[in-house]
Amino acid sequence: MASLHNTFVGISSPNPFWLASAPPTDREVNVERAFAAGWGGVVWKTLGIDPPVVNVNGPRYGFWRGDNQRVQGFNNIELISDRPIGTNLEEIARIKSRWPDRAVVVSVMFPLEEEQWARWLPEIAATGADGIELNLGCPHGMSERGMGAAMGQAPQLVEAVTRMAKAHTRLPVIVKLTPNVTDITWSAVAAKAGGADAVSLINTVNSLISVDLDTMAPVPSIDGKGTHGGYCGPAVKPIALHMLAEIGRHPTLAGLPVSGIGGVTSWRDAAEFLALGAGNVQVCTAAMLYGFRIIEDLAEGLEMWMDEKGYATLADLQGRALPNVCDWNCLNLNYVTKAEIDANRCIGCGRCFIACEDTSHQAIEKVSATGLYQVKAADCVGCNLCVAVCPVPDCISMAPMREGTDPRTGQVINSIPRSWREHPANPLALCHAMEREKE
């Protein structure tokens, strides 16, 4: 049996699934239920200094529904904890004493004032908490006060606040990054320079999720007005994976622990984050949509997959996919694929045909005898659109050509990889070649 036991910046937890800093970790009663359900750890909902913030009293959430009424994208305008910091600290201490084997990390958002950090970080450590997470990502409400994403978007502030936190605690400091930046590695480099033990990403994405066309107001609407919120849920996972990979393959950031966050809903999502180098994952939206019980599905699913693949520990699979992430100009241009439609699976819906005919390369035709569809290899560029639109699992696949001649280009398949960097059409290819020779 594979072990899900996880150690992240020295913090131990029975599995790599932490609840992210958010409403599910707002108070003792929630966290108690989460740990009873089996979550490996929590990042307590962000603490601020007193007096507590005041939340809106209207709807805090907006959502985008995909097929079958499922929420694919979720957006919120809630602020950090709106309860006194002292109340939170008492509850954290009680939780940690009852659940010593679980990870309890405390998210904080304090102004850049030395005395606040000096006062509160020791009090947090006194609760028995395992670590500190700096909320430098919240994109709404707090950022207008100069905190949250307003700090996270300025690398020099990321470095300064990280350094300040590190100066006042021995606990590991995880810096939570905002995706609302041009290049996530600038933020990560700054956090590392400030002494961060790890980064976590992504926080929510700036978003305006929809407009109520009757009231002409953004959703969620507060008395006829709306504001941008933080976008999360399955829709943001691709953004998170990209940023995770960029940090993982950055020359000076390699080895910096990353807690992966962004749309984790199933074990597969979690496995993808781990494969791209995350040391653990944080989950919020999926728990909010389905309840804490999903931890069983996440943990058992991951364990079963690891058993099937022969990964005994999380470390065995961590970062496995990272070496295969590269720049576009390193992709092998001699690699040729052609779409293949399995006639035994094709149901004749014609989705691939009309997609290819109207918007791609006119490479699919109807077989009049059967009413089914087939690929014209001489026109197929291997773009994958047909696979995207086909509603039948495994009906269309992209088959690599290993030998012979590509009927579209008339060129013989070359088994030796050649990227843009060596491609004759690239005017700089010669320079690249000379550089490599020098090396």
Add this chain to the structure above:
Amino acid sequence: MGRYANHEGFLMERHALTEEAVANRFRGMETRLADVDAVVEAERCFTCYDAPCTDACPAAIDIPAFIRALAVGQPARAASLILRENPLGMSCARVCPVEALCEASCVRVSDAGGAVRIGLLQRLAMEHARPGATAPVSAGSFRVAIIGAGPAGMTVARLLAEEGAQVTLLDGDSRPGGLNETGIAAYKMLDDAAQKEAAWLLRHPCIEIRLQTVLGRDVTLASLREQYHAVVLALGLAAQRRLQIPGEELPGVLPAVPFIAALRRGETVPVGREVVVIGGGMTAIDIAIQIRLLGAGIVHICYRRGIEDMVASEHERQLARDQGVLIHAGLRPVEIREAVGGGMELLMDFWHKEAGKWVPSGKSVTCFADQIFTAIGQTLDQSAWVDDPKLMSVALDAQGKIAVDALGRTNLPFVYAAGDCAGRSPDLTVHAVADAKRVASAILADLKSEVA
């Protein structure tokens, strides 16, 4: 089956389709999707290109398009997409054997979840229809008389009115609708659905309706041909086919269609305790279910050939079985006699298939019934339109229906036929619509070439 006990002193109950009867017995036969379920169901549609469901629809409704409109929250637009191809979209949603048409051809039919439930989606969409009179393209440029305000006649009337024809729609009944109004089981058309549909279909400034006007009695085909640029015969099949066996004239033997019509009109009708329905089509199923819902104790459907040969689909047959109706195959009526002490004895021969042919098996059975319905089809009532023997008359085909070409033209210039009375046309409501669309386009084309 078999001979039942003495029914001396038996009194047949009489029932009408009261509101209470509808609420207690008929409402449960209705199926509909809730709005939220409809969205989930609509999202199951793969939006096929060159969609097989549309190909299978005689009215050629763009099914993926209307389902897409439902999925994106615009049921009223879904309804207008349906009406664009099928003005009778509401009644077709209720009576179409979708399991044999669009849903049978759905690419998901062999999925675990089955075909997309197109019929129920159409029904829901049509609940949101906002039908209104469309302004004619160029009002009153030509005049068309349509005889018969059933599904075919109403559809031709609407389509031509929208193209600017001055339409006169004649019907012998006191209400429009034809078989939709009188011949379809009440449980399929609750809430006066057929009348509501007829009302908005015919609410158009270019449509004039003349009810209780019978061809051959009040007007003649010859005079109509003189007064109108074109005449459409949408007469339906008004005569009941007969069993042609002794005892058929007994008072307990009733043709199903007029009985259903009386029920639909709200009249009080006799309801037997032991009922036999002879026939194998939709009407046989409709009368069997209705008489059972009205309180009949035992209802048998007796069909002359095999179960699989019945025109009524397996879905329809199952509906009947669910109501406790017993369906028997290979039974052909021979004679009906009055039974001692009331009721009737129905003598039937057993037939079976030998080398692909149906032959008598040599066995027979006598069954007691206090009510026998015949649902063996209707025929053209020729007395209606054979008016002036000196004029060239309308030619019939070998089946005794009006002979037409592929676009519904009869042998007489500018006389067309659509719906059940026309040859080539199968008997579903949606086929009447398909006929009507062809006839309307033929009339427009013929009149245009006449002018040119």
